[in-house]
Structures are given as C-alpha cells and as structure tokens.
Amino acid sequence: MATDCTTSLLILQDRDMNLQRIERDLAHLPVEKASTQKKMADLEAEITEGKQLVKELEVRGKMIETEMGDVEQQLLKYKNQQLLVKKNDEYQALTHEIELTQAKISDLEEKEIELLYELDEVRKNQGEDEAVCCKRIEVEKRFLGRLDEKEANLKSEIDTARQALAEVEASIGKPMLSVYRRVSRGLKFPIIVAQKDAKCQGCHMRVSSSVEVEVMKGNEITTCDNCGRILYFDA
Ligand SMILES: [Zn+2]
16 A cells, blocks of 8 residues: 555544544533433432431421420429319329329430430531532532533534545545445454554554565555454555
C-alpha cells in the first residue's frame, strides 16, 4: 500500500475513532445522568427519613404528655371523691384507685424521660446525617452539571467530526473505503497497523512471507493473515 494511501487511511481511521468515541460517550451520558440523579434522590430520601423519625418521636412525646394530663386529672378526681365518702370500704377502694393511678403516672414519667433521651440522640444524628447528605448532594449536583457541559460539548463536536470523516471518505475513493469498512467490521481499533520486522503491530504475530512481501511492495491493500488488520510497511 503506497505511502499516501497509508496516510489517508490513517487519517480515516483517526476520524472514524473520534466519531465513534463521541457517539459512545453521548450514548453513555443518559446512564451516567440517571445514576447520578438516583444517588441524589436516595440522599434526599435519607434526609426525609431522618426527619420523619424525629417527627414520630415528637408525636409520641405529645401523646405521653396528653395521657399524663388525663391521668393527673383522674388522680385529682379520686382524691376529691375520697374527701367526700363516708364508708370505709369506699374509702379503701378509692385508695386502691389512687395507688394505681400514681403508679401509672410514674410509669409515664419514666417513658417520657426515656423518650427525651432518645429524641436528643436521634435529633443529633439526624442533624449530622443531614449535613453529610447535603454535602454529597452538592457533589452529585456539580457532577451532573459537568455531565450537562460534556453533553453540550459532544453535541457541538459531533457535526464537525461527521463532516471531517465524510471529507476523508470522499477523498479516499470507494474501493479502498469498502475494504476498510469490511475489515473494520468486528475488529477493535487500530485497524490500520504497521508491519515491523515481519510482525503485525495489531496482533503482534508474525505474518506469512507472502503477506510480508506484498506489504513491502506496497502496491495494494494487504491484510494480516492472522487478525485481518490492514498492514503498511514500517522499516
Ligand atoms: Zn495481525
């Protein structure tokens, strides 16, 4: 393959690779964006969950307070009733009720104290977790911004890349282009590689002597008899 053909094919390959890279990056962007948005949503959910837990404990606290108020009123009622009763058995019965109610009150007090400690702890943790989550959300947000920027850049690059590829394709001519297209199917870049010391620089295998000679002559497009890449001679 003559030197100017080699140069054209190398330019073609270069522009082909560039366009494929842009297309691949563009195709991958929605996946990256979605995964970043998912991370942000998860972090938001974590914050909401933490706040919800605090709220639940606060509601439980309010319920204990209300119950305590009711029970205290009940106690007062029993005590007032006791002042009015005349019969001993009625008096004893009320004493028993009073004792039960007092036990209920101390039980509620215990629950209230426990809850206050728990609430303190949960509030503290929630505050710390929220700060961490917010920082992480900021990081993800910045990353998302960079992805948007990347997308805009790639979209502006793609037309230029397509045009550059079309130009070199037009200059190469159909026969050579079709060989390139056929060879490149199923192969990984690079497709145009040097033959150096009778070895293909794509698969690093020694080529047959007939291939070696054809490549050195440089009259036509010759491919590696092992991997199928297009070879050019490199002394
Ligand atoms: Zn090869």
